[in-house]
Amino acid sequence: MRKELLASFAVTLSLVALTACEYHPGDLDNPINRKAAWYSFLSGDDIRKSCSPGSPDYLRLVYNGRWYEQVRVYQVVGVAPYTLNQRVIGPADLSHVNADLASEALTGKTAHNDTALDYYKSLAASVDAAIAATPPQVDQMLASDSFYWVASGCRGGKFIFDAWQYGSPGFDTLSFPNQLLAADHSGISFNAPHEPDSLDLSNKPMADKQRWYVRVYADHVGGAIGF
Numbered sequence: 001m002r003k004e005l006l007a008s009f010a011v012t013l014s015l016v017a018l019t020a021c022e023y024h025p026g027d028l029d030n031p032i033n034r035k036a037a038w039y040s041f042l043s044g045d046d047i048r049k050s051c052s053p054g055s056p057d058y059l060r061l062v063y064n065g066r067w068y069e070q071v072r073v074y075q076v077v078g079v080a081p082y083t084l085n086q087r088v089i090g091p092a093d094l095s096h097v098n099a100d101l102a103s104e105a106l107t108g109k110t111a112h113n114d115t116a117l118d119y120y121k122s123l124a125a126s127v128d129a130a131i132a133a134t135p136p137q138v139d140q141m142l143a144s145d146s147f148y149w150v151a152s153g154c155r156g157g158k159f160i161f162d163a164w165q166y167g168s169p170g171f172d173t174l175s176f177p178n179q180l181l182a183a184d185h186s187g188i189s190f191n192a193p194h195e196p197d198s199l200d201l202s203n204k205p206m207a208d209k210q211r212w213y214v215r216v217y218a219d220h221v222g223g224a225i226g227f
Contacts, residue, residue, distance in 0.1 A: 043220035044152025051154035065191030081114035134170025147193035
């Protein structure tokens with residue numbers, strides 16, 4: 001019982017940390033700052049503040065491939081050279097430790113590549129279509145050990161936001177994930193959505209204790225302590 005209480009308390013502290021701070025550029029490079037500002041980052045608070053008529057387009061697309069396994073972040077500004085910034089955060093591979101990998105374990109693997117206007121237009125159109133087809137499911141709970149996408153951005157001077165969880169309406173028809181992966185230069189395989197396997201099931205008791213949730217609102221996400 002005591003172990004269960006401690007595990008629950010640890011998850012609660014993690015949630016408090018995740019909701020504690022507003023995101024600022026550079027926070028993703030620091031694991032402590034990243035965790036503290038994660039909900040703000042997912043919500044696109046920094047994008048919202050700078051989004052107004054005349055502002056350049058901006059897209060932020062975040063994939064939760066089970067929090068403790070893989071998180072992928074894609075960001076692109078809608079002006080030439082339409083650079084697609086990528087970051088993949090996952091568990092450290094301690095069997096191949098060197099200075100570069102030790103840094104990656106903290107910051108995630110980053111990659112950057114210039115695309116083109118046609119690519120950006122197609123990607124942005126796919127995001128727009130996904131939001132139009134399935135608006136945010138208010139009060140939906142996104143589990144940390146599930147698979148989901150969260151999108152935020154500035155399009156035509158207006159802030160946009162949405163979220164889609166595996167198994168929920170709209171997820172299977174998303175087309176922008178394939179567009180992102182086609183231009184991904186991280187070299188890290190995509191942890192695609194899948195049903196629990198035998199290893200997942202054997203680890204379920206621990207996963208149940210470590211699980212936390214993101215609550216979806218109309219234009220942002222927030223914590224779900226006590227859910």
